[in-house]
Amino acid sequence: MPIPHETMRSLTEENYLKAIYRISLNKKLKISPTAIADEMGVSAASVIDMIKKLSEKKLISYDKVKGAKLLERGQKEAVAIIRNHRLWEVFLLEKLNYSWDEIHDIAEQLEHVKHPELADRLDAFLGHPEYDPHGDPIPKSNGDIPTTVKTLLSEIEIGKSCRVVAVKDTSSVFLQYLVQLSVNIGTKIKVLDIVPFDNSMLLQIGKEIKTTVSKRFAESLLVD
Amino acid sequence: MPIPHETMRSLTEENYLKAIYRISLNKKLKISPTAIADEMGVSAASVIDMIKKLSEKKLISYDKVKGAKLLERGQKEAVAIIRNHRLWEVFLLEKLNYSWDEIHDIAEQLEHVKHPELADRLDAFLGHPEYDPHGDPIPKSNGDIPTTVKTLLSEIEIGKSCRVVAVKDTSSVFLQYLVQLSVNIGTKIKVLDIVPFDNSMLLQIGKEIKTTVSKRFAESLLVD
DNA sequence: ATACAAAATTAGACTTGTCTAATAAACTAA
DNA sequence: TTAGTTTATTAGACAAGTCTAATTTTGTAT
Ligand SMILES: [Mn+2]
Ligand SMILES: [Mn+2]
Ligand SMILES: [Mn+2]
Ligand SMILES: [Mn+2]
Numbered sequence: 265m266p267i268p269h270e271t272m273r274s275l276t277e278e279n280y281l282k283a284i285y286r287i288s289l290n291k292k293l294k295i296s297p298t299a300i301a302d303e304m305g306v307s308a309a310s311v312i313d314m315i316k317k318l319s320e321k322k323l324i325s326y327d328k329v330k331g332a333k334l335l336e337r338g339q340k341e342a343v344a345i346i347r348n349h350r351l352w353e354v355f356l357l358e359k360l361n362y363s364w365d366e367i368h369d370i371a372e373q374l375e376h377v378k379h380p381e382l383a384d385r386l387d388a389f390l391g392h393p394e395y396d397p398h399g400d401p402i403p404k405s406n407g408d409i410p411t412t413v414k415t416l417l418s419e420i421e422i423g424k425s426c427r428v429v430a431v432k433d434t435s436s437v438f439l440q441y442l443v444q445l446s447v448n449i450g451t452k453i454k455v456l457d458i459v460p461f462d463n464s465m466l467l468q469i470g471k472e473i474k475t476t477v478s479k480r481f482a483e484s485l486l487v488d
Numbered sequence: 489m490p491i492p493h494e495t496m497r498s499l500t501e502e503n504y505l506k507a508i509y510r511i512s513l514n515k516k517l518k519i520s521p522t523a524i525a526d527e528m529g530v531s532a533a534s535v536i537d538m539i540k541k542l543s544e545k546k547l548i549s550y551d552k553v554k555g556a557k558l559l560e561r562g563q564k565e566a567v568a569i570i571r572n573h574r575l576w577e578v579f580l581l582e583k584l585n586y587s588w589d590e591i592h593d594i595a596e597q598l599e600h601v602k603h604p605e606l607a608d609r610l611d612a613f614l615g616h617p618e619y620d621p622h623g624d625p626i627p628k629s630n631g632d633i634p635t636t637v638k639t640l641l642s643e644i645e646i647g648k649s650c651r652v653v654a655v656k657d658t659s660s661v662f663l664q665y666l667v668q669l670s671v672n673i674g675t676k677i678k679v680l681d682i683v684p685f686d687n688s689m690l691l692q693i694g695k696e697i698k699t700t701v702s703k704r705f706a707e708s709l710l711v712d
Numbered sequence: 713a714t715a716c717a718a719a720a721t722t723a724g725a726c727t728t729g730t731c732t733a734a735t736a737a738a739c740t741a742a
Numbered sequence: 743t744t745a746g747t748t749t750a751t752t753a754g755a756c757a758a759g760t761c762t763a764a765t766t767t768t769g770t771a772t
Contacts, residue, residue, distance in 0.1 A: 276759065298719060310760055312721060317758095328720070328767090360609040370603045377597045385584040500729065521750060534730055536751060541728095552737090552750070 270321065275376055277323075278345055280304065280314050284324060284332055285342035295331040340407055344383070347403040349375035350396035351386045357397045358390065364397055364448075365439035399430025399449045399486065417453065418463065418482035425454040426487035433484040441481075446473055453487065494545060499600055501547075502569055504528065504538050508548060508556055509566035519555040564631055568607070571627040573599035574620035575610045581621045582614065588621055588672075589663035623654025623673045623710065641677065642687065642706035649678040650711035657708040665705075670697055677711065 273281075283303040287295050297311045304311065315332060318324045323338030334342060352374040356367040384405055387393075394410060396402055401410045412429060420426050428451045431439065442448070447469055456474070457466035463479040497505075507527040511519045521535045528535065539556060542548045547562030558566060576598040580591040608629055611617075618634060620626055625634045636653060644650050652675045655663065666672070671693055680698070681690035687703040 274758075296719075297721085306759090307761060308720070309722080309762080313759075359613055360606075362605075362609070366603075370601065370606065373601045374598075377594065377601075379590075379594045381586075382584075382594065385586070389583055498728075522748090530729090531731060532750070533732080533752080537729075 273341065277314070277318065278341070278376055280311075280318060281323060281334070281338055281342040282345055284334055285339070285346070288334060295333060297332075300332065343403045343407050343409070345375050347405075348377070348383050348386075350400060350402040351383060351390060351393070353396045353398070354390050354393045354402070355386060364443065365436040367397060368434050368436075395430075395449070397449070398434050399428070413488060414486040415488070416483050417455075417465070417485040417487050418479060420453075420455045420487060422455055422458055425452060427452050428485060429488045430486040431484065432486055438484060442485075445469055445475060445477075447485070453485075497565065501538070501542065502565070502600055504535075504542060505547060505558070505562055505566040506569055508558055509563070509570070512558060519557060521556075524556065567627045567631050567633065569599050571629075572601070572607050572610075574624060574626040575607060575614060575617070577620045577622070578614050578617045578626075579610060588667065589660040591621060592658045592660075619654075619673070621673070622658050623652070637712060638710040639712070640707050641679075641689070641709040641711050642703060644677075644679045644711060646679055646682055649676060651676050652709060653712045654710040655708065656710055662708060669693055669699060669701075671709070677709075 280300070283300055284295055287293055287299050287303055293299055297308045297315065300311045300315075301308045315324070315326050318332075318338065319326050322335055323341065324332050324334055326332045349371045352371040353367045356362040356370055357364065362370070387402075387405070393402055401412060403409045414429055415426070416432075417426070417428075428447060428449055430449065431442065447453070451470055454468040455465055456468055458464070459466070459476070463482070464476050465479075465482050466474070466476050468474050504524070507524055508519055511517055511523050511527055517523055521532045521539065524535045524539075525532045539548070539550050542556075542562065543550050546559055547565065548556050548558055550556045573595045576595040577591045580586040580594055581588070586594070611626075611629070617626055625636060627633045638653055639650070640656075641650070641652075652671060652673055654673065655666065671677070675694055678692040679689055680692055682688070683690070683700070687706070688700050689703075689706050690698070690700045692698050
């Protein structure tokens with residue numbers, strides 16, 4: 265019976281830490297068992313068990329009214345996994361020529377590969393990229409995360425132009441739609457009109473394409 | 489209760505397939521529960537359970553007297569994992585500048601990352617390497633494995649020269665010893681003398697180094 | 713305040729992969 | 743062949759992570 269070292273993390277524990285981190289970015293949301301259950305796609309009962317475990321390991325704090333919160337160690341580990349994830353995404357896109365919409369799922373697996381120097385070596389090999397292919401900042405080795413001004417496309421006014429800096433939704437179906445519309449990180453977009461009825465937007469994408477997109481679309485694209 | 493698709497492989501199942509494959513390379517050995525238990529570092533009881541499972545999935549056959557044997561599907565999957573492993577080892581050494589003795593453990597994790605095109609893309613990115621950094625052949629996409637003439641250094645006669653083509657032991661401690669002796673894949677070795685008492689060998693390694701090595705050492709190096 | 717609804721928690725069960733201890737089968741050496 | 747030793751197999755238990763079905767607890771709206 266191998267005694268699990270206190271600092272050993274199972275795949276599952278790592279994914280819970282990531283989920284809690286992700287929810288924490290949404291300052292509005294309380295990190296409740298149900299919120300975590302939604303994020304992880306498991307039952308609330310399962311979450312309660314894991315909350316107990318992560319609390320005992322001092323990776324998170326939990327309080328029925330305040331919800332869960334990453335403690336320092338938990339935060340550090342979550343950020344490290346996200347760093348791995350985003351670096352691997354860059355690798356998959358730039359070196360293995362995968363497309364935008366394929367890389368996330370593979371990175372979900374690669375992010376858990378463990379070796380003390382791996383992220384740093386990968387980072388150096390890739391030339392210290394600042395952003396991943398979806399426009400998300402890649403945490404530095406020390407845990408710092410570069411911040412960027414990001415606005416939802418839906419908040420841009422008629423007549424204004426902007427540049428795509430990131431996607432908020434990394435689902436395959438959304439990314440494929442972007443490819444079809446020739447939208448990429450860096451693409452220039454001008455808001456030509458907004459339909460008052462449902463807030464659909466008429467966009468000029470680059471030089472070529474003029475099209476109307478839904479409010480939901482405009483809320484999934486981050487621009488500068 | 490998600491019904492596990494018949495073609496889904498757990499990490500554990502994959503490692504058993506690999507272990508069985510590895511034993512099968514040693515034509516002499518019968519692939520018995522104990523042989524597998526040794527290879528995997530688990531109890532024979534655990535092996536019996538897994539043998540049942542893999543048999544039901546038609547990945548192996550098992551018979552008390554004949555032992556276990558990979559069936560076509562099992563063989564194919566084992567070889568695919570080994571292909572992954574060896575390609576990742578090349579990546580880690582050549583692209584991330586890891587050393588000889590560090591790559592195996594990381595590749596043990598990377599080999600299980602799943603995506604239909606991953607091995608082929610990695611293979612192309614690396615320029616279709618034929619051998620991994622330990623001199624082992626990298627299986628082709630179709631499962632073919634280039635064969636090489638390999639002899640144990642221990643079988644070379646006094647006065648003969650040879651070239652290192654592979655290491656039989658990929659343990660860190662052995663590889664570090666090789667580094668210390670300036671032995672690498674391709675290094676030329678001449679057998680100057682053999683001690684009759686214990687079959688130790690006096691070697692000329694490259695131009696510089698002359699040293700005596702144990703029989704065990706000589707049985708861990710493969711030469712052409 | 714009461715009553716219903718939503719969220720949190722507990723209880724009990726199941727699956728996978730593991731173990732030890734006991735038993736059964738096979739092998740080996742005198 | 744018969745005793746003693748390995749192997750193989752079975753039985754029963756356990757840890758991790760999950761689930762469903764209760765059962766609290768909390769919140770909300772009249
Ligand atoms: Mn991603
Ligand atoms: Mn993950
Ligand atoms: Mn290896
Ligand atoms: Mn493995």
